[in-house]
Amino acid sequence: MQIRKGTEADIPAIVELLKSSLGEGLIQKSERLWNWKHVENPHGASPVLVAEADGQVVGVRAFLRWQWVYKGQILQAIRAVDTATHPAFQGKGVFKKLTLQGLADAKENGIHLVYNTPNESSKPGYLKMGWIEMSRMALKLKVNPFAYKRQDIPEAPPQDWQKLVILLPQLSNPIVMTDKVHTLLSPSYIQWRYQDNPLFDYYFLSDYHSYVLFYRIKSHSFGQEMRVVDLLTDEKTLDKKAKNALKASFREISNACFLTSASGRHFELTSGVYPGMGLLPVLDKGPIVTLRNVSLQEEMFNELSKQENWGYALGDMELF
Known part of the structure; x- marks a missing residue:
């Protein structure tokens, strides 16, 4: 051999x-x-x-x-x-x-x-x-009991990838200034990872100005999961109005799902940026x-x- x-x-x-x-x-x-x-x-x-x-x-x-x-x-x-x-x-x-x-x-x-x-x-x-x-990955979870067993997939807002591509060079991972380990991001990486992914359909929430939140919907026997996979911002333009817009569009998708999940580490380090994720504490319940x-x-x-x-x-x- x-x-x-x-x-x-x-x-x-x-x-x-x-x-x-x-x-x-x-x-x-x-x-x-x-x-x-x-x-x-x-x-x-x-x-x-x-x-x-x-x-x-x-x-x-x-x-x-x-x-x-x-x-x-x-x-x-x-x-x-x-x-x-x-x-x-x-x-x-x-x-x-x-x-x-x-x-x-x-x-x-x-x-x-x-x-x-x-x-x-x-x-x-x-x-x-x-x-x-x-250790196990840290997770931030939000549970909506009113969406238990609901199987319909929440409708995403219009997805204008061409418009988003123009914005991507202005955005960055909000934890960059924390000196914590993070992925080296680039517009080509974002397009490869989410737009061109042949495995799963990824969606995004964006005002095409100051933020983009990427997510996918995963179906389970208990209902739908909104999995938040990335959140990028332009800290210079992410004002109160932008945060409220993100919060409103996020709530619309999240409320249609039984479970919403995000990285506990990312959430903790950018808690002022993430939209509402409920009262459950961050738990080390992810994969080893x-x-x-x-x-x-x-x-x-x-x-x-x-x-x-x-x-x-x-x-x-x-x-x-």
């Missing part, structure tokens, strides 16, 4: 391996999705490793590129995401070999850290390979976040291992 870098020619075989090993699940596998996620990402193309036996791709490990900013420094990161092993080769250490080779390549290529959100069954394997558990140092100084990595130094939005951490 040979471990090598994946190429464009491997994509059809990789997609078929993901389908046969993992099934379709909630996220359908396709070459279009793979290319959007791993080739077109503005943060950079994903490092991909494959295990090959007798000319057949029997294992794959992809690391999604991501750029974080902390205290003015751009952190080059990768997220351990798509991985699969052919059923005939499971239990033979393929996953570990691919992961360890990926870490070695990452250090050589100037990557600073790896992060991911494993489930309880996969977490022990990561911890054995040097990952550390940071794990980190692996690659090339950072120990002092810096220790700082990053504490959730209070992060200011992620849900769009930064959402698994896709």
